[in-house]
Amino acid sequence: xxxxxxxxxxxxxxxxxxLLPELRRLGEVVVVAPATEQSAVGHSVTINNPLIVQEVLxxxxxxxxxxxxxxxxxxxxxxxxxxLPARPDVIVSGLNAGSNAGINVLYSGTVAAAxxxxxxxxxxxxxxxxxxxxxxxxxxxxxxxARRVVEQLLARRPAAGSLFNVNIPDLERHTPRGVRxxxxxxxxxxxxxxxxxxxxxxxxxxxxPEFGCPDPHPDTDVTALAEGWVSVTPLQFNLxxxxxxxxxxxxxxxx
Amino acid sequence: xxxxxxxxxxxxxxxxxxLLPELRRLGEVVVVAPATEQSAVGHSVTINNPLIVQEVLxxxxxxxxxxxxxxxxxxxxxxxxxxLPARPDVIVSGLNAGSNAGINVLYSGTVAAAxxxxxxxxxxxxxxxxxxxxxxxxxxxxxxxARRVVEQLLARRPAAGSLFNVNIPDLERHTPRGVRxxxxxxxxxxxxxxxxxxxxxxxxxxxxPEFGCPDPHPDTDVTALAEGWVSVTPLQFNLxxxxxxxxxxxxxxxx
Numbered sequence: 441x442x443x444x445x446x447x448x449x450x451x452x453x454x455x456x457x458x459l460l461p462e463l464r465r466l467g468e469v470v471v472v473a474p475a476t477e478q479s480a481v482g483h484s485v486t487i488n489n490p491l492i493v494q495e496v497l498x499x500x501x502x503x504x505x506x507x508x509x510x511x512x513x514x515x516x517x518x519x520x521x522x523x524l525p526a527r528p529d530v531i532v533s534g535l536n537a538g539s540n541a542g543i544n545v546l547y548s549g550t551v552a553a554a555x556x557x558x559x560x561x562x563x564x565x566x567x568x569x570x571x572x573x574x575x576x577x578x579x580x581x582x583x584x585x586a587r588r589v590v591e592q593l594l595a596r597r598p599a600a601g602s603l604f605n606v607n608i609p610d611l612e613r614h615t616p617r618g619v620r621x622x623x624x625x626x627x628x629x630x631x632x633x634x635x636x637x638x639x640x641x642x643x644x645x646x647x648x649p650e651f652g653c654p655d656p657h658p659d660t661d662v663t664a665l666a667e668g669w670v671s672v673t674p675l676q677f678n679l680x681x682x683x684x685x686x687x688x689x690x691x692x693x694x695x
Numbered sequence: 696x697x698x699x700x701x702x703x704x705x706x707x708x709x710x711x712x713x714l715l716p717e718l719r720r721l722g723e724v725v726v727v728a729p730a731t732e733q734s735a736v737g738h739s740v741t742i743n744n745p746l747i748v749q750e751v752l753x754x755x756x757x758x759x760x761x762x763x764x765x766x767x768x769x770x771x772x773x774x775x776x777x778x779l780p781a782r783p784d785v786i787v788s789g790l791n792a793g794s795n796a797g798i799n800v801l802y803s804g805t806v807a808a809a810x811x812x813x814x815x816x817x818x819x820x821x822x823x824x825x826x827x828x829x830x831x832x833x834x835x836x837x838x839x840x841a842r843r844v845v846e847q848l849l850a851r852r853p854a855a856g857s858l859f860n861v862n863i864p865d866l867e868r869h870t871p872r873g874v875r876x877x878x879x880x881x882x883x884x885x886x887x888x889x890x891x892x893x894x895x896x897x898x899x900x901x902x903x904p905e906f907g908c909p910d911p912h913p914d915t916d917v918t919a920l921a922e923g924w925v926s927v928t929p930l931q932f933n934l935x936x937x938x939x940x941x942x943x944x945x946x947x948x949x950x
Binding site: 479480481482483484485486487488490491492493494513517518521522543545546547552555559560561585588589592593596598602603605616618619621622623624626628629631632633635636638642643644645646647649670672673674675676677678679680681682684685687688689691693694695 | 734735736737738739740741742743745746747748749768772773776777798800801802807810814815816840843844847848851853857858860871873874876877878879881883884886887888890891893897898899900901902904925927928929930931932933934935936937939940942943944946948949950
């Protein structure tokens with residue numbers, strides 16, 4: 441099996457490095473990942489700047505893949521269109537430092553890389569590990585758990601282009617209870633800004649690191665994680681609101 | 696009616712400036728938009744940099760709103776959480792220079808701003824104008840057409856948080872035939888890269904500007920635009936693949 445491994449924390453990030461030996465148990469792994477951290481870049485793509493690529497070696501100086509000065513979605517595009525000698529059987533994105541559940545799925549570069557893979561009709565799996573700052577998470581244990589889920593998903597031979605979002609709960613707080621298959625939580629997050637003034641009198645805002653989902657819907661990715669389960673959510677990229685589509689078809693819109 | 700106007704081409708972009716007088720016919724407009732162009736940034740948000748904001752005046756030196764050194768989604772968040780004196784009744788994002796149809800919906804900063812508005816349960820409408828480079832598009836005509844659609848959508852009093860994606864066809868090629876309510880096209884786009892080597896021997900790639908959708912599904916946003924219709928697609932941000940969710944619920948995944 442040919443596996444493309446990418447992420448949004450950068451090619452040298454510990455989460456990707458922990459997932460590498462786990463995925464090598466499943467097949468041949470090539471890494472194409474951002475040269476630098478790209479958290480919260482969503483489905484950005486680079487159109488006005490050159491995408492500089494550099495070959496990267498692993499710890500034993502064997503070819504590992506490429507670092508790309510671009511976004512996670514750029515990495516997947518470049519890998520499939522230019523860099524890989526053959527189409528991968530699966531794309532894995534992660535292991536992200538931090539969960540990607542609820543509406544965070546839309547902000548996430550980790551998930552965007554997997555969605556980009558699904559555009560190419562390659563089965564793609566985003567893997568993320570929740571953690572409580574400032575404790576550094578146990579990426580090795582998280583990666584082993586993620587690999588077990590990836591392995592079982594692939595063993596079922598899902599249709600090409602299937603897309604999955606896997607989240608591992610905070611391992612400092614939980615011994616994972618098992619796997620829950622759950623939908624994406626759709627409730628809004630709470631977040632706030634810190635307002636400041638610079639020495640020149642300009643106003644600026646810092647996004648505060650604390651954010652939460654005070655009222656999650658039950659039986660979703662957010663609640664499963666909070667209860668110590670590994671969450672698996674199959675995703676799709678059709679944003680059409682089908683019910684509203686039918687409704688407004690009768691609205692007789694005109695110019 | 697209180698209208699928040701944003702975009703991804705930047706606060707001084709001609710598309711936003713053309714939409715402003717049109718929307719002022721519908722209500723009181725406040726602009727909170729990126730200070731600089733943010734095309735193809737998707738649903739990026741800024742977490743590691745300060746969001747510098749500056750007040751902006753209109754041509755008659757009346758307060759227009761704020762320029763934010765951030766992403767389109769940051770603008771909506773900051774507007775609703777910090778900058779606006781009251782919650783807007785509707786958020787309009789655009790008028791974008793270039794269409795946002797098919798899977799481009801996921802790359803688009805214009806659409807991401809509208810999705811962010813829907814997270815806040817504010818009705819949000821993304822408006823984009825297709826054009827054939829290098830001819831500059833007729834933003835004034837495009838904005839008048841977009842406003843007519845926005846006006847009719849709001850007249851129907853959609854549920855708070857409703858989300859619409861409106862595309863105006865290329866006005867150089869078409870006299871718009873009317874409005875089509877259509878789903879998002881899901882077919883992959885064709886795109887390519889130009890491979891080069893820098894003076895230091897590093898390989899880099901430019902994304903080529905030509906991309907197309909060679910095999911679009913019939914009766915979608917992509918085909919409606921190509922045939923000269925204004926397209927309206929109601930959107931949602933639930934990425935859960937409901938059928939696959941039911942299927943893999945039986946897969947007995949375990950750790």
